[in-house]
Amino acid sequence: MSVVRIYVPNDAAAVACGADRVAHAFADAFAARGTLVDIVRNGSRGLFWLEPLVEVETPAGRVGYGPVKASDVEGLLAAGMLDGAPHPLCVGLVEEIPYLKRQTRLTFARCGIIDPLSLTDYRAHSGYKGLERALTLGPAAIVEEVFQSGLRGRGGAGFPTGIKWRTVAATQADQKYIVCNADEGDSGTFADRLIMEADPFCIIEGMTIAGIAVGATKGYVYCRSEYPLSILVMEKAIAKARQAGLLGKNIAGSSYDFDLEMRMGAGAYVCGEETALLDSLEGKRGVVRAKPPLPALKGLFGKPTVINNLISLATVPVILEKGGNFYRDFGMGRSRGTMPIQLAGNIKYGGLFETAFGISLGELVNDIGGGTASGRPVKAVQAGGPLGAYLPVSQFDTPFDYEAFAAKDALIGHGGIVVFDDTVDMAHMARFAMEFCAHESCGKCTPCRIGSTRGVETLDKIIAGQRREANLAILTDLCQTMKLGSLCALGGFTPYPVISALTHFPEDFGAAPKLPAAAE
Amino acid sequence: MPTAGYEPWSAERASQIIASHQHMAGATMPILHAIQEAFGFVPDPVVPMIAETLNLSRAEVYGVVTFYHDFRREPPGRHVIKLCAAEACQAMGCQGLADYAEEKLGIQMGETTPDGRVTLEPIYCLGLCACAPSALIDGRLVGRLDRDTIDELVAEAGR
Numbered sequence: 001m002s003v004v005r006i007y008v009p010n011d012a013a014a015v016a017c018g019a020d021r022v023a024h025a026f027a028d029a030f031a032a033r034g035t036l037v038d039i040v041r042n043g044s045r046g047l048f049w050l051e052p053l054v055e056v057e058t059p060a061g062r063v064g065y066g067p068v069k070a071s072d073v074e075g076l077l078a079a080g081m082l083d084g085a086p087h088p089l090c091v092g093l094v095e096e097i098p099y100l101k102r103q104t105r106l107t108f109a110r111c112g113i114i115d116p117l118s119l120t121d122y123r124a125h126s127g128y129k130g131l132e133r134a135l136t137l138g139p140a141a142i143v144e145e146v147f148q149s150g151l152r153g154r155g156g157a158g159f160p161t162g163i164k165w166r167t168v169a170a171t172q173a174d175q176k177y178i179v180c181n182a183d184e185g186d187s188g189t190f191a192d193r194l195i196m197e198a199d200p201f202c203i204i205e206g207m208t209i210a211g212i213a214v215g216a217t218k219g220y221v222y223c224r225s226e227y228p229l230s231i232l233v234m235e236k237a238i239a240k241a242r243q244a245g246l247l248g249k250n251i252a253g254s255s256y257d258f259d260l261e262m263r264m265g266a267g268a269y270v271c272g273e274e275t276a277l278l279d280s281l282e283g284k285r286g287v288v289r290a291k292p293p294l295p296a297l298k299g300l301f302g303k304p305t306v307i308n309n310l311i312s313l314a315t316v317p318v319i320l321e322k323g324g325n326f327y328r329d330f331g332m333g334r335s336r337g338t339m340p341i342q343l344a345g346n347i348k349y350g351g352l353f354e355t356a357f358g359i360s361l362g363e364l365v366n367d368i369g370g371g372t373a374s375g376r377p378v379k380a381v382q383a384g385g386p387l388g389a390y391l392p393v394s395q396f397d398t399p400f401d402y403e404a405f406a407a408k409d410a411l412i413g414h415g416g417i418v419v420f421d422d423t424v425d426m427a428h429m430a431r432f433a434m435e436f437c438a439h440e441s442c443g444k445c446t447p448c449r450i451g452s453t454r455g456v457e458t459l460d461k462i463i464a465g466q467r468r469e470a471n472l473a474i475l476t477d478l479c480q481t482m483k484l485g486s487l488c489a490l491g492g493f494t495p496y497p498v499i500s501a502l503t504h505f506p507e508d509f510g511a512a513p514k515l516p517a518a519a520e
Numbered sequence: 521m522p523t524a525g526y527e528p529w530s531a532e533r534a535s536q537i538i539a540s541h542q543h544m545a546g547a548t549m550p551i552l553h554a555i556q557e558a559f560g561f562v563p564d565p566v567v568p569m570i571a572e573t574l575n576l577s578r579a580e581v582y583g584v585v586t587f588y589h590d591f592r593r594e595p596p597g598r599h600v601i602k603l604c605a606a607e608a609c610q611a612m613g614c615q616g617l618a619d620y621a622e623e624k625l626g627i628q629m630g631e632t633t634p635d636g637r638v639t640l641e642p643i644y645c646l647g648l649c650a651c652a653p654s655a656l657i658d659g660r661l662v663g664r665l666d667r668d669t670i671d672e673l674v675a676e677a678g679r
Contacts, residue, residue, distance in 0.1 A: 013648045016663030048650035185645060187606030193647040225553075225590050226646050228659065264553060266588030269644060283548030284580070285587035301545065343650065345611035350650025373612070382607055418608045418649065432610070436644070442587075 004037045004082050007055040007062070009112065011044035011197045012229045013190065018069060019052035025070040026054075029077055037082070043198020045112030046352030047099055055094055058084035064094040099349060099368065104330065106338050107315045108191075108354045111198035117236055119244055122201045128246070130317030134209045135254050137320075142213040143169050146316065148324030150336030154191075155181055155272070155309030156384070156413045156489060158335075158402045164306055167296035168214040171304040176216035178207050178258075179281065179300055179307040182223040182230070183265055183272040186385025188344040188416030192310040194352055196223070196230035199314070200237035204260060206316035208251060210306055211258035219258065220300070221310075222277050224265045235262050269386075269440040273488045274307045276442055287442045288488040309414070311340060332358035335401040343369045345382075345418035355400075362396025365419055376421035380505070382429075384413025386436050387493035389500035390426065411496060426505035431459040433497040437490060448491025451482040455498065468510055472502070526560035526595070533558065534566050538573050547574060548584050552591055561592040597632040597639035599677040602656040603665075605642040608649035617653055618642070620667055624674050638677045 008023040009015075023039060030037045044051060050066035054076075063084035065076060072089060079087040091097060105111075114121035122128070134142050147162025168176060180203060184192035195202065207219045223231050238260050241247045249257050263281055265271050271280045275289035278300050299305025315337070319327045327337045335357035341364060343350050348370030365371070365381055372378055380390040389410035391398065398408055405412050420429075434455035441448045455478055461471045479495035486492040502509055527533060537558060541551045551570055555562050562585050571578045585591045603609075603618050622628055625638055632639040648654035651663030657673055 012646070012661055013651050013663055016646075016648050016654060016661035017651055051651065184647065187645045188608045188649045189645075190647040190649055226643060226656075229661070263549065266549060266553065266590035267643075268588050280549065281546050283546035283574070283576075283584070285583050345608040345649065345652060347650070350652075386607060416608075416649070418611055420611045424611065429607070429610075432607070440644075 010041035014051040021070040025073040130320035149327040154311035178219035180221040188418035191340040206313035330356040384411035392504040426501040426508040430501040437494040445487040447485035602643040609653040612652040614653035
């Protein structure tokens, strides 16, 4: 007799909504009945309005129930949940949920499906196929494959990954490093967190392939301290991979060595910037470095370093498994492949939506996200984190594409979309952006360190109605200085939310609307 | 003054912690995390100890302790409530909840109640942006936060 298997996510968002209590309630209920049921703590599929989403394996496929509370457990079992029976919380076959079915999951293909810490599960779902092929290709061909895929940095700037790798591969050094940037600090983003908790081996495999490609034998995953569960899962996965000979000396029986270490940040947003992250890893304050030299030439401990966003590295296995051209065939323009878009804030169906570039912003917010959670009209969405622009509904036809967003003075960044309803005060949000920059500035350059503080003061005067026109002029000038004069994106991009809020919602700043057409 | 759940300050214990991490490349941060995990904060006497072991100046180590928001130089309250203040949580009304928590506890963000029971702090993003507003209470994640949850938390903290 085969044992019934149920899945209760061990994802931070699911846990925050009671998944641990649900898992315990099931365990207790099965123990009381003497039923043998295997409770797998999977990761999340990313459909957060359904979390905790409990799935049961049936002959027809995995049937889902959600959002489940611990107090629902007895009722679910009485209704015949273990056979996939109907219940008010039943969402049917999980694979058939339109939100999931509409996605193209390449990077996140395994998330929520497998037991995150089972190498057997990972291999059964194409895990380590990318590394296998990489070992037959050899370093130079791996780099070319990644270059051909068109993969760009998923952290913000969108720099081609293949070019970074080429540079490091071509540099001679006694030691090179692979650094995984898991300092996902943007509000509205949780893709790194989700994949660390749902499919950690994918990151390990991607970093291993990167190590072979450029000749690096040591890697670090730098994860923010706000993700305690992710760190725990990653550490366990690293230990398992090492035990299985997939990290350390002669990985997977090859002649290559590669090992990994987890490192934890300490609550500094600026450490998401690659050079500040490297300083932090070296044990210093997370102060931004001037470039050049590029980290590819002089990075961690002065050695050539590939520093990539976690999503970029987690996408490498599928590129190696299926080929650069396969990946390149998704997307539009120079934005190739798929992007994990994260729908968050005041949104009905918040979650992770991986799709090819090119989908419109309005489709994402309204069709997929279902509009606001509050039921009120959407006023603005902030794309690309705290340093990203606020876009009004009139720009909802913008396709999700690096260049199309740039043309609207907006950023894709790490793919976060935060929805606000019509109760939001955009002058307050502009002030918050400056305040956040002042709070998080590393202090190295003047435009960011002082400009942000002056920005808060100037916005306070504008909000209080003091010499409004003159202060708006000062604010605009200040933003221009920060944009052009800051050393890194923190000071350089803070003007995006400020200026976009002012441009699209001047009435919130007590100014006369400049663009009557945009107000609809 | 030792805080519940943490070890009382001991230079000997601090030396052990430093020694067990000093082999790591760029060991400062891992050491500080371990120190804070043991004592609940980074006591001032630790700074010269780390500096000497890692062959750094005291100023460098002090600079690291004060740069990162996570590191405390004073013991926290017995319970630490961190409310997310970032945009996604703002879109779901976290400011109102923060005001409510401040009023209930009689303290401002960043402060500890005079009886040392609760420390209230902002945090910028827990990655629970699709289940906003969110909080971290004594290391436990809470999503879909509302006033009732805060009432429960405050009541819990009172015990």
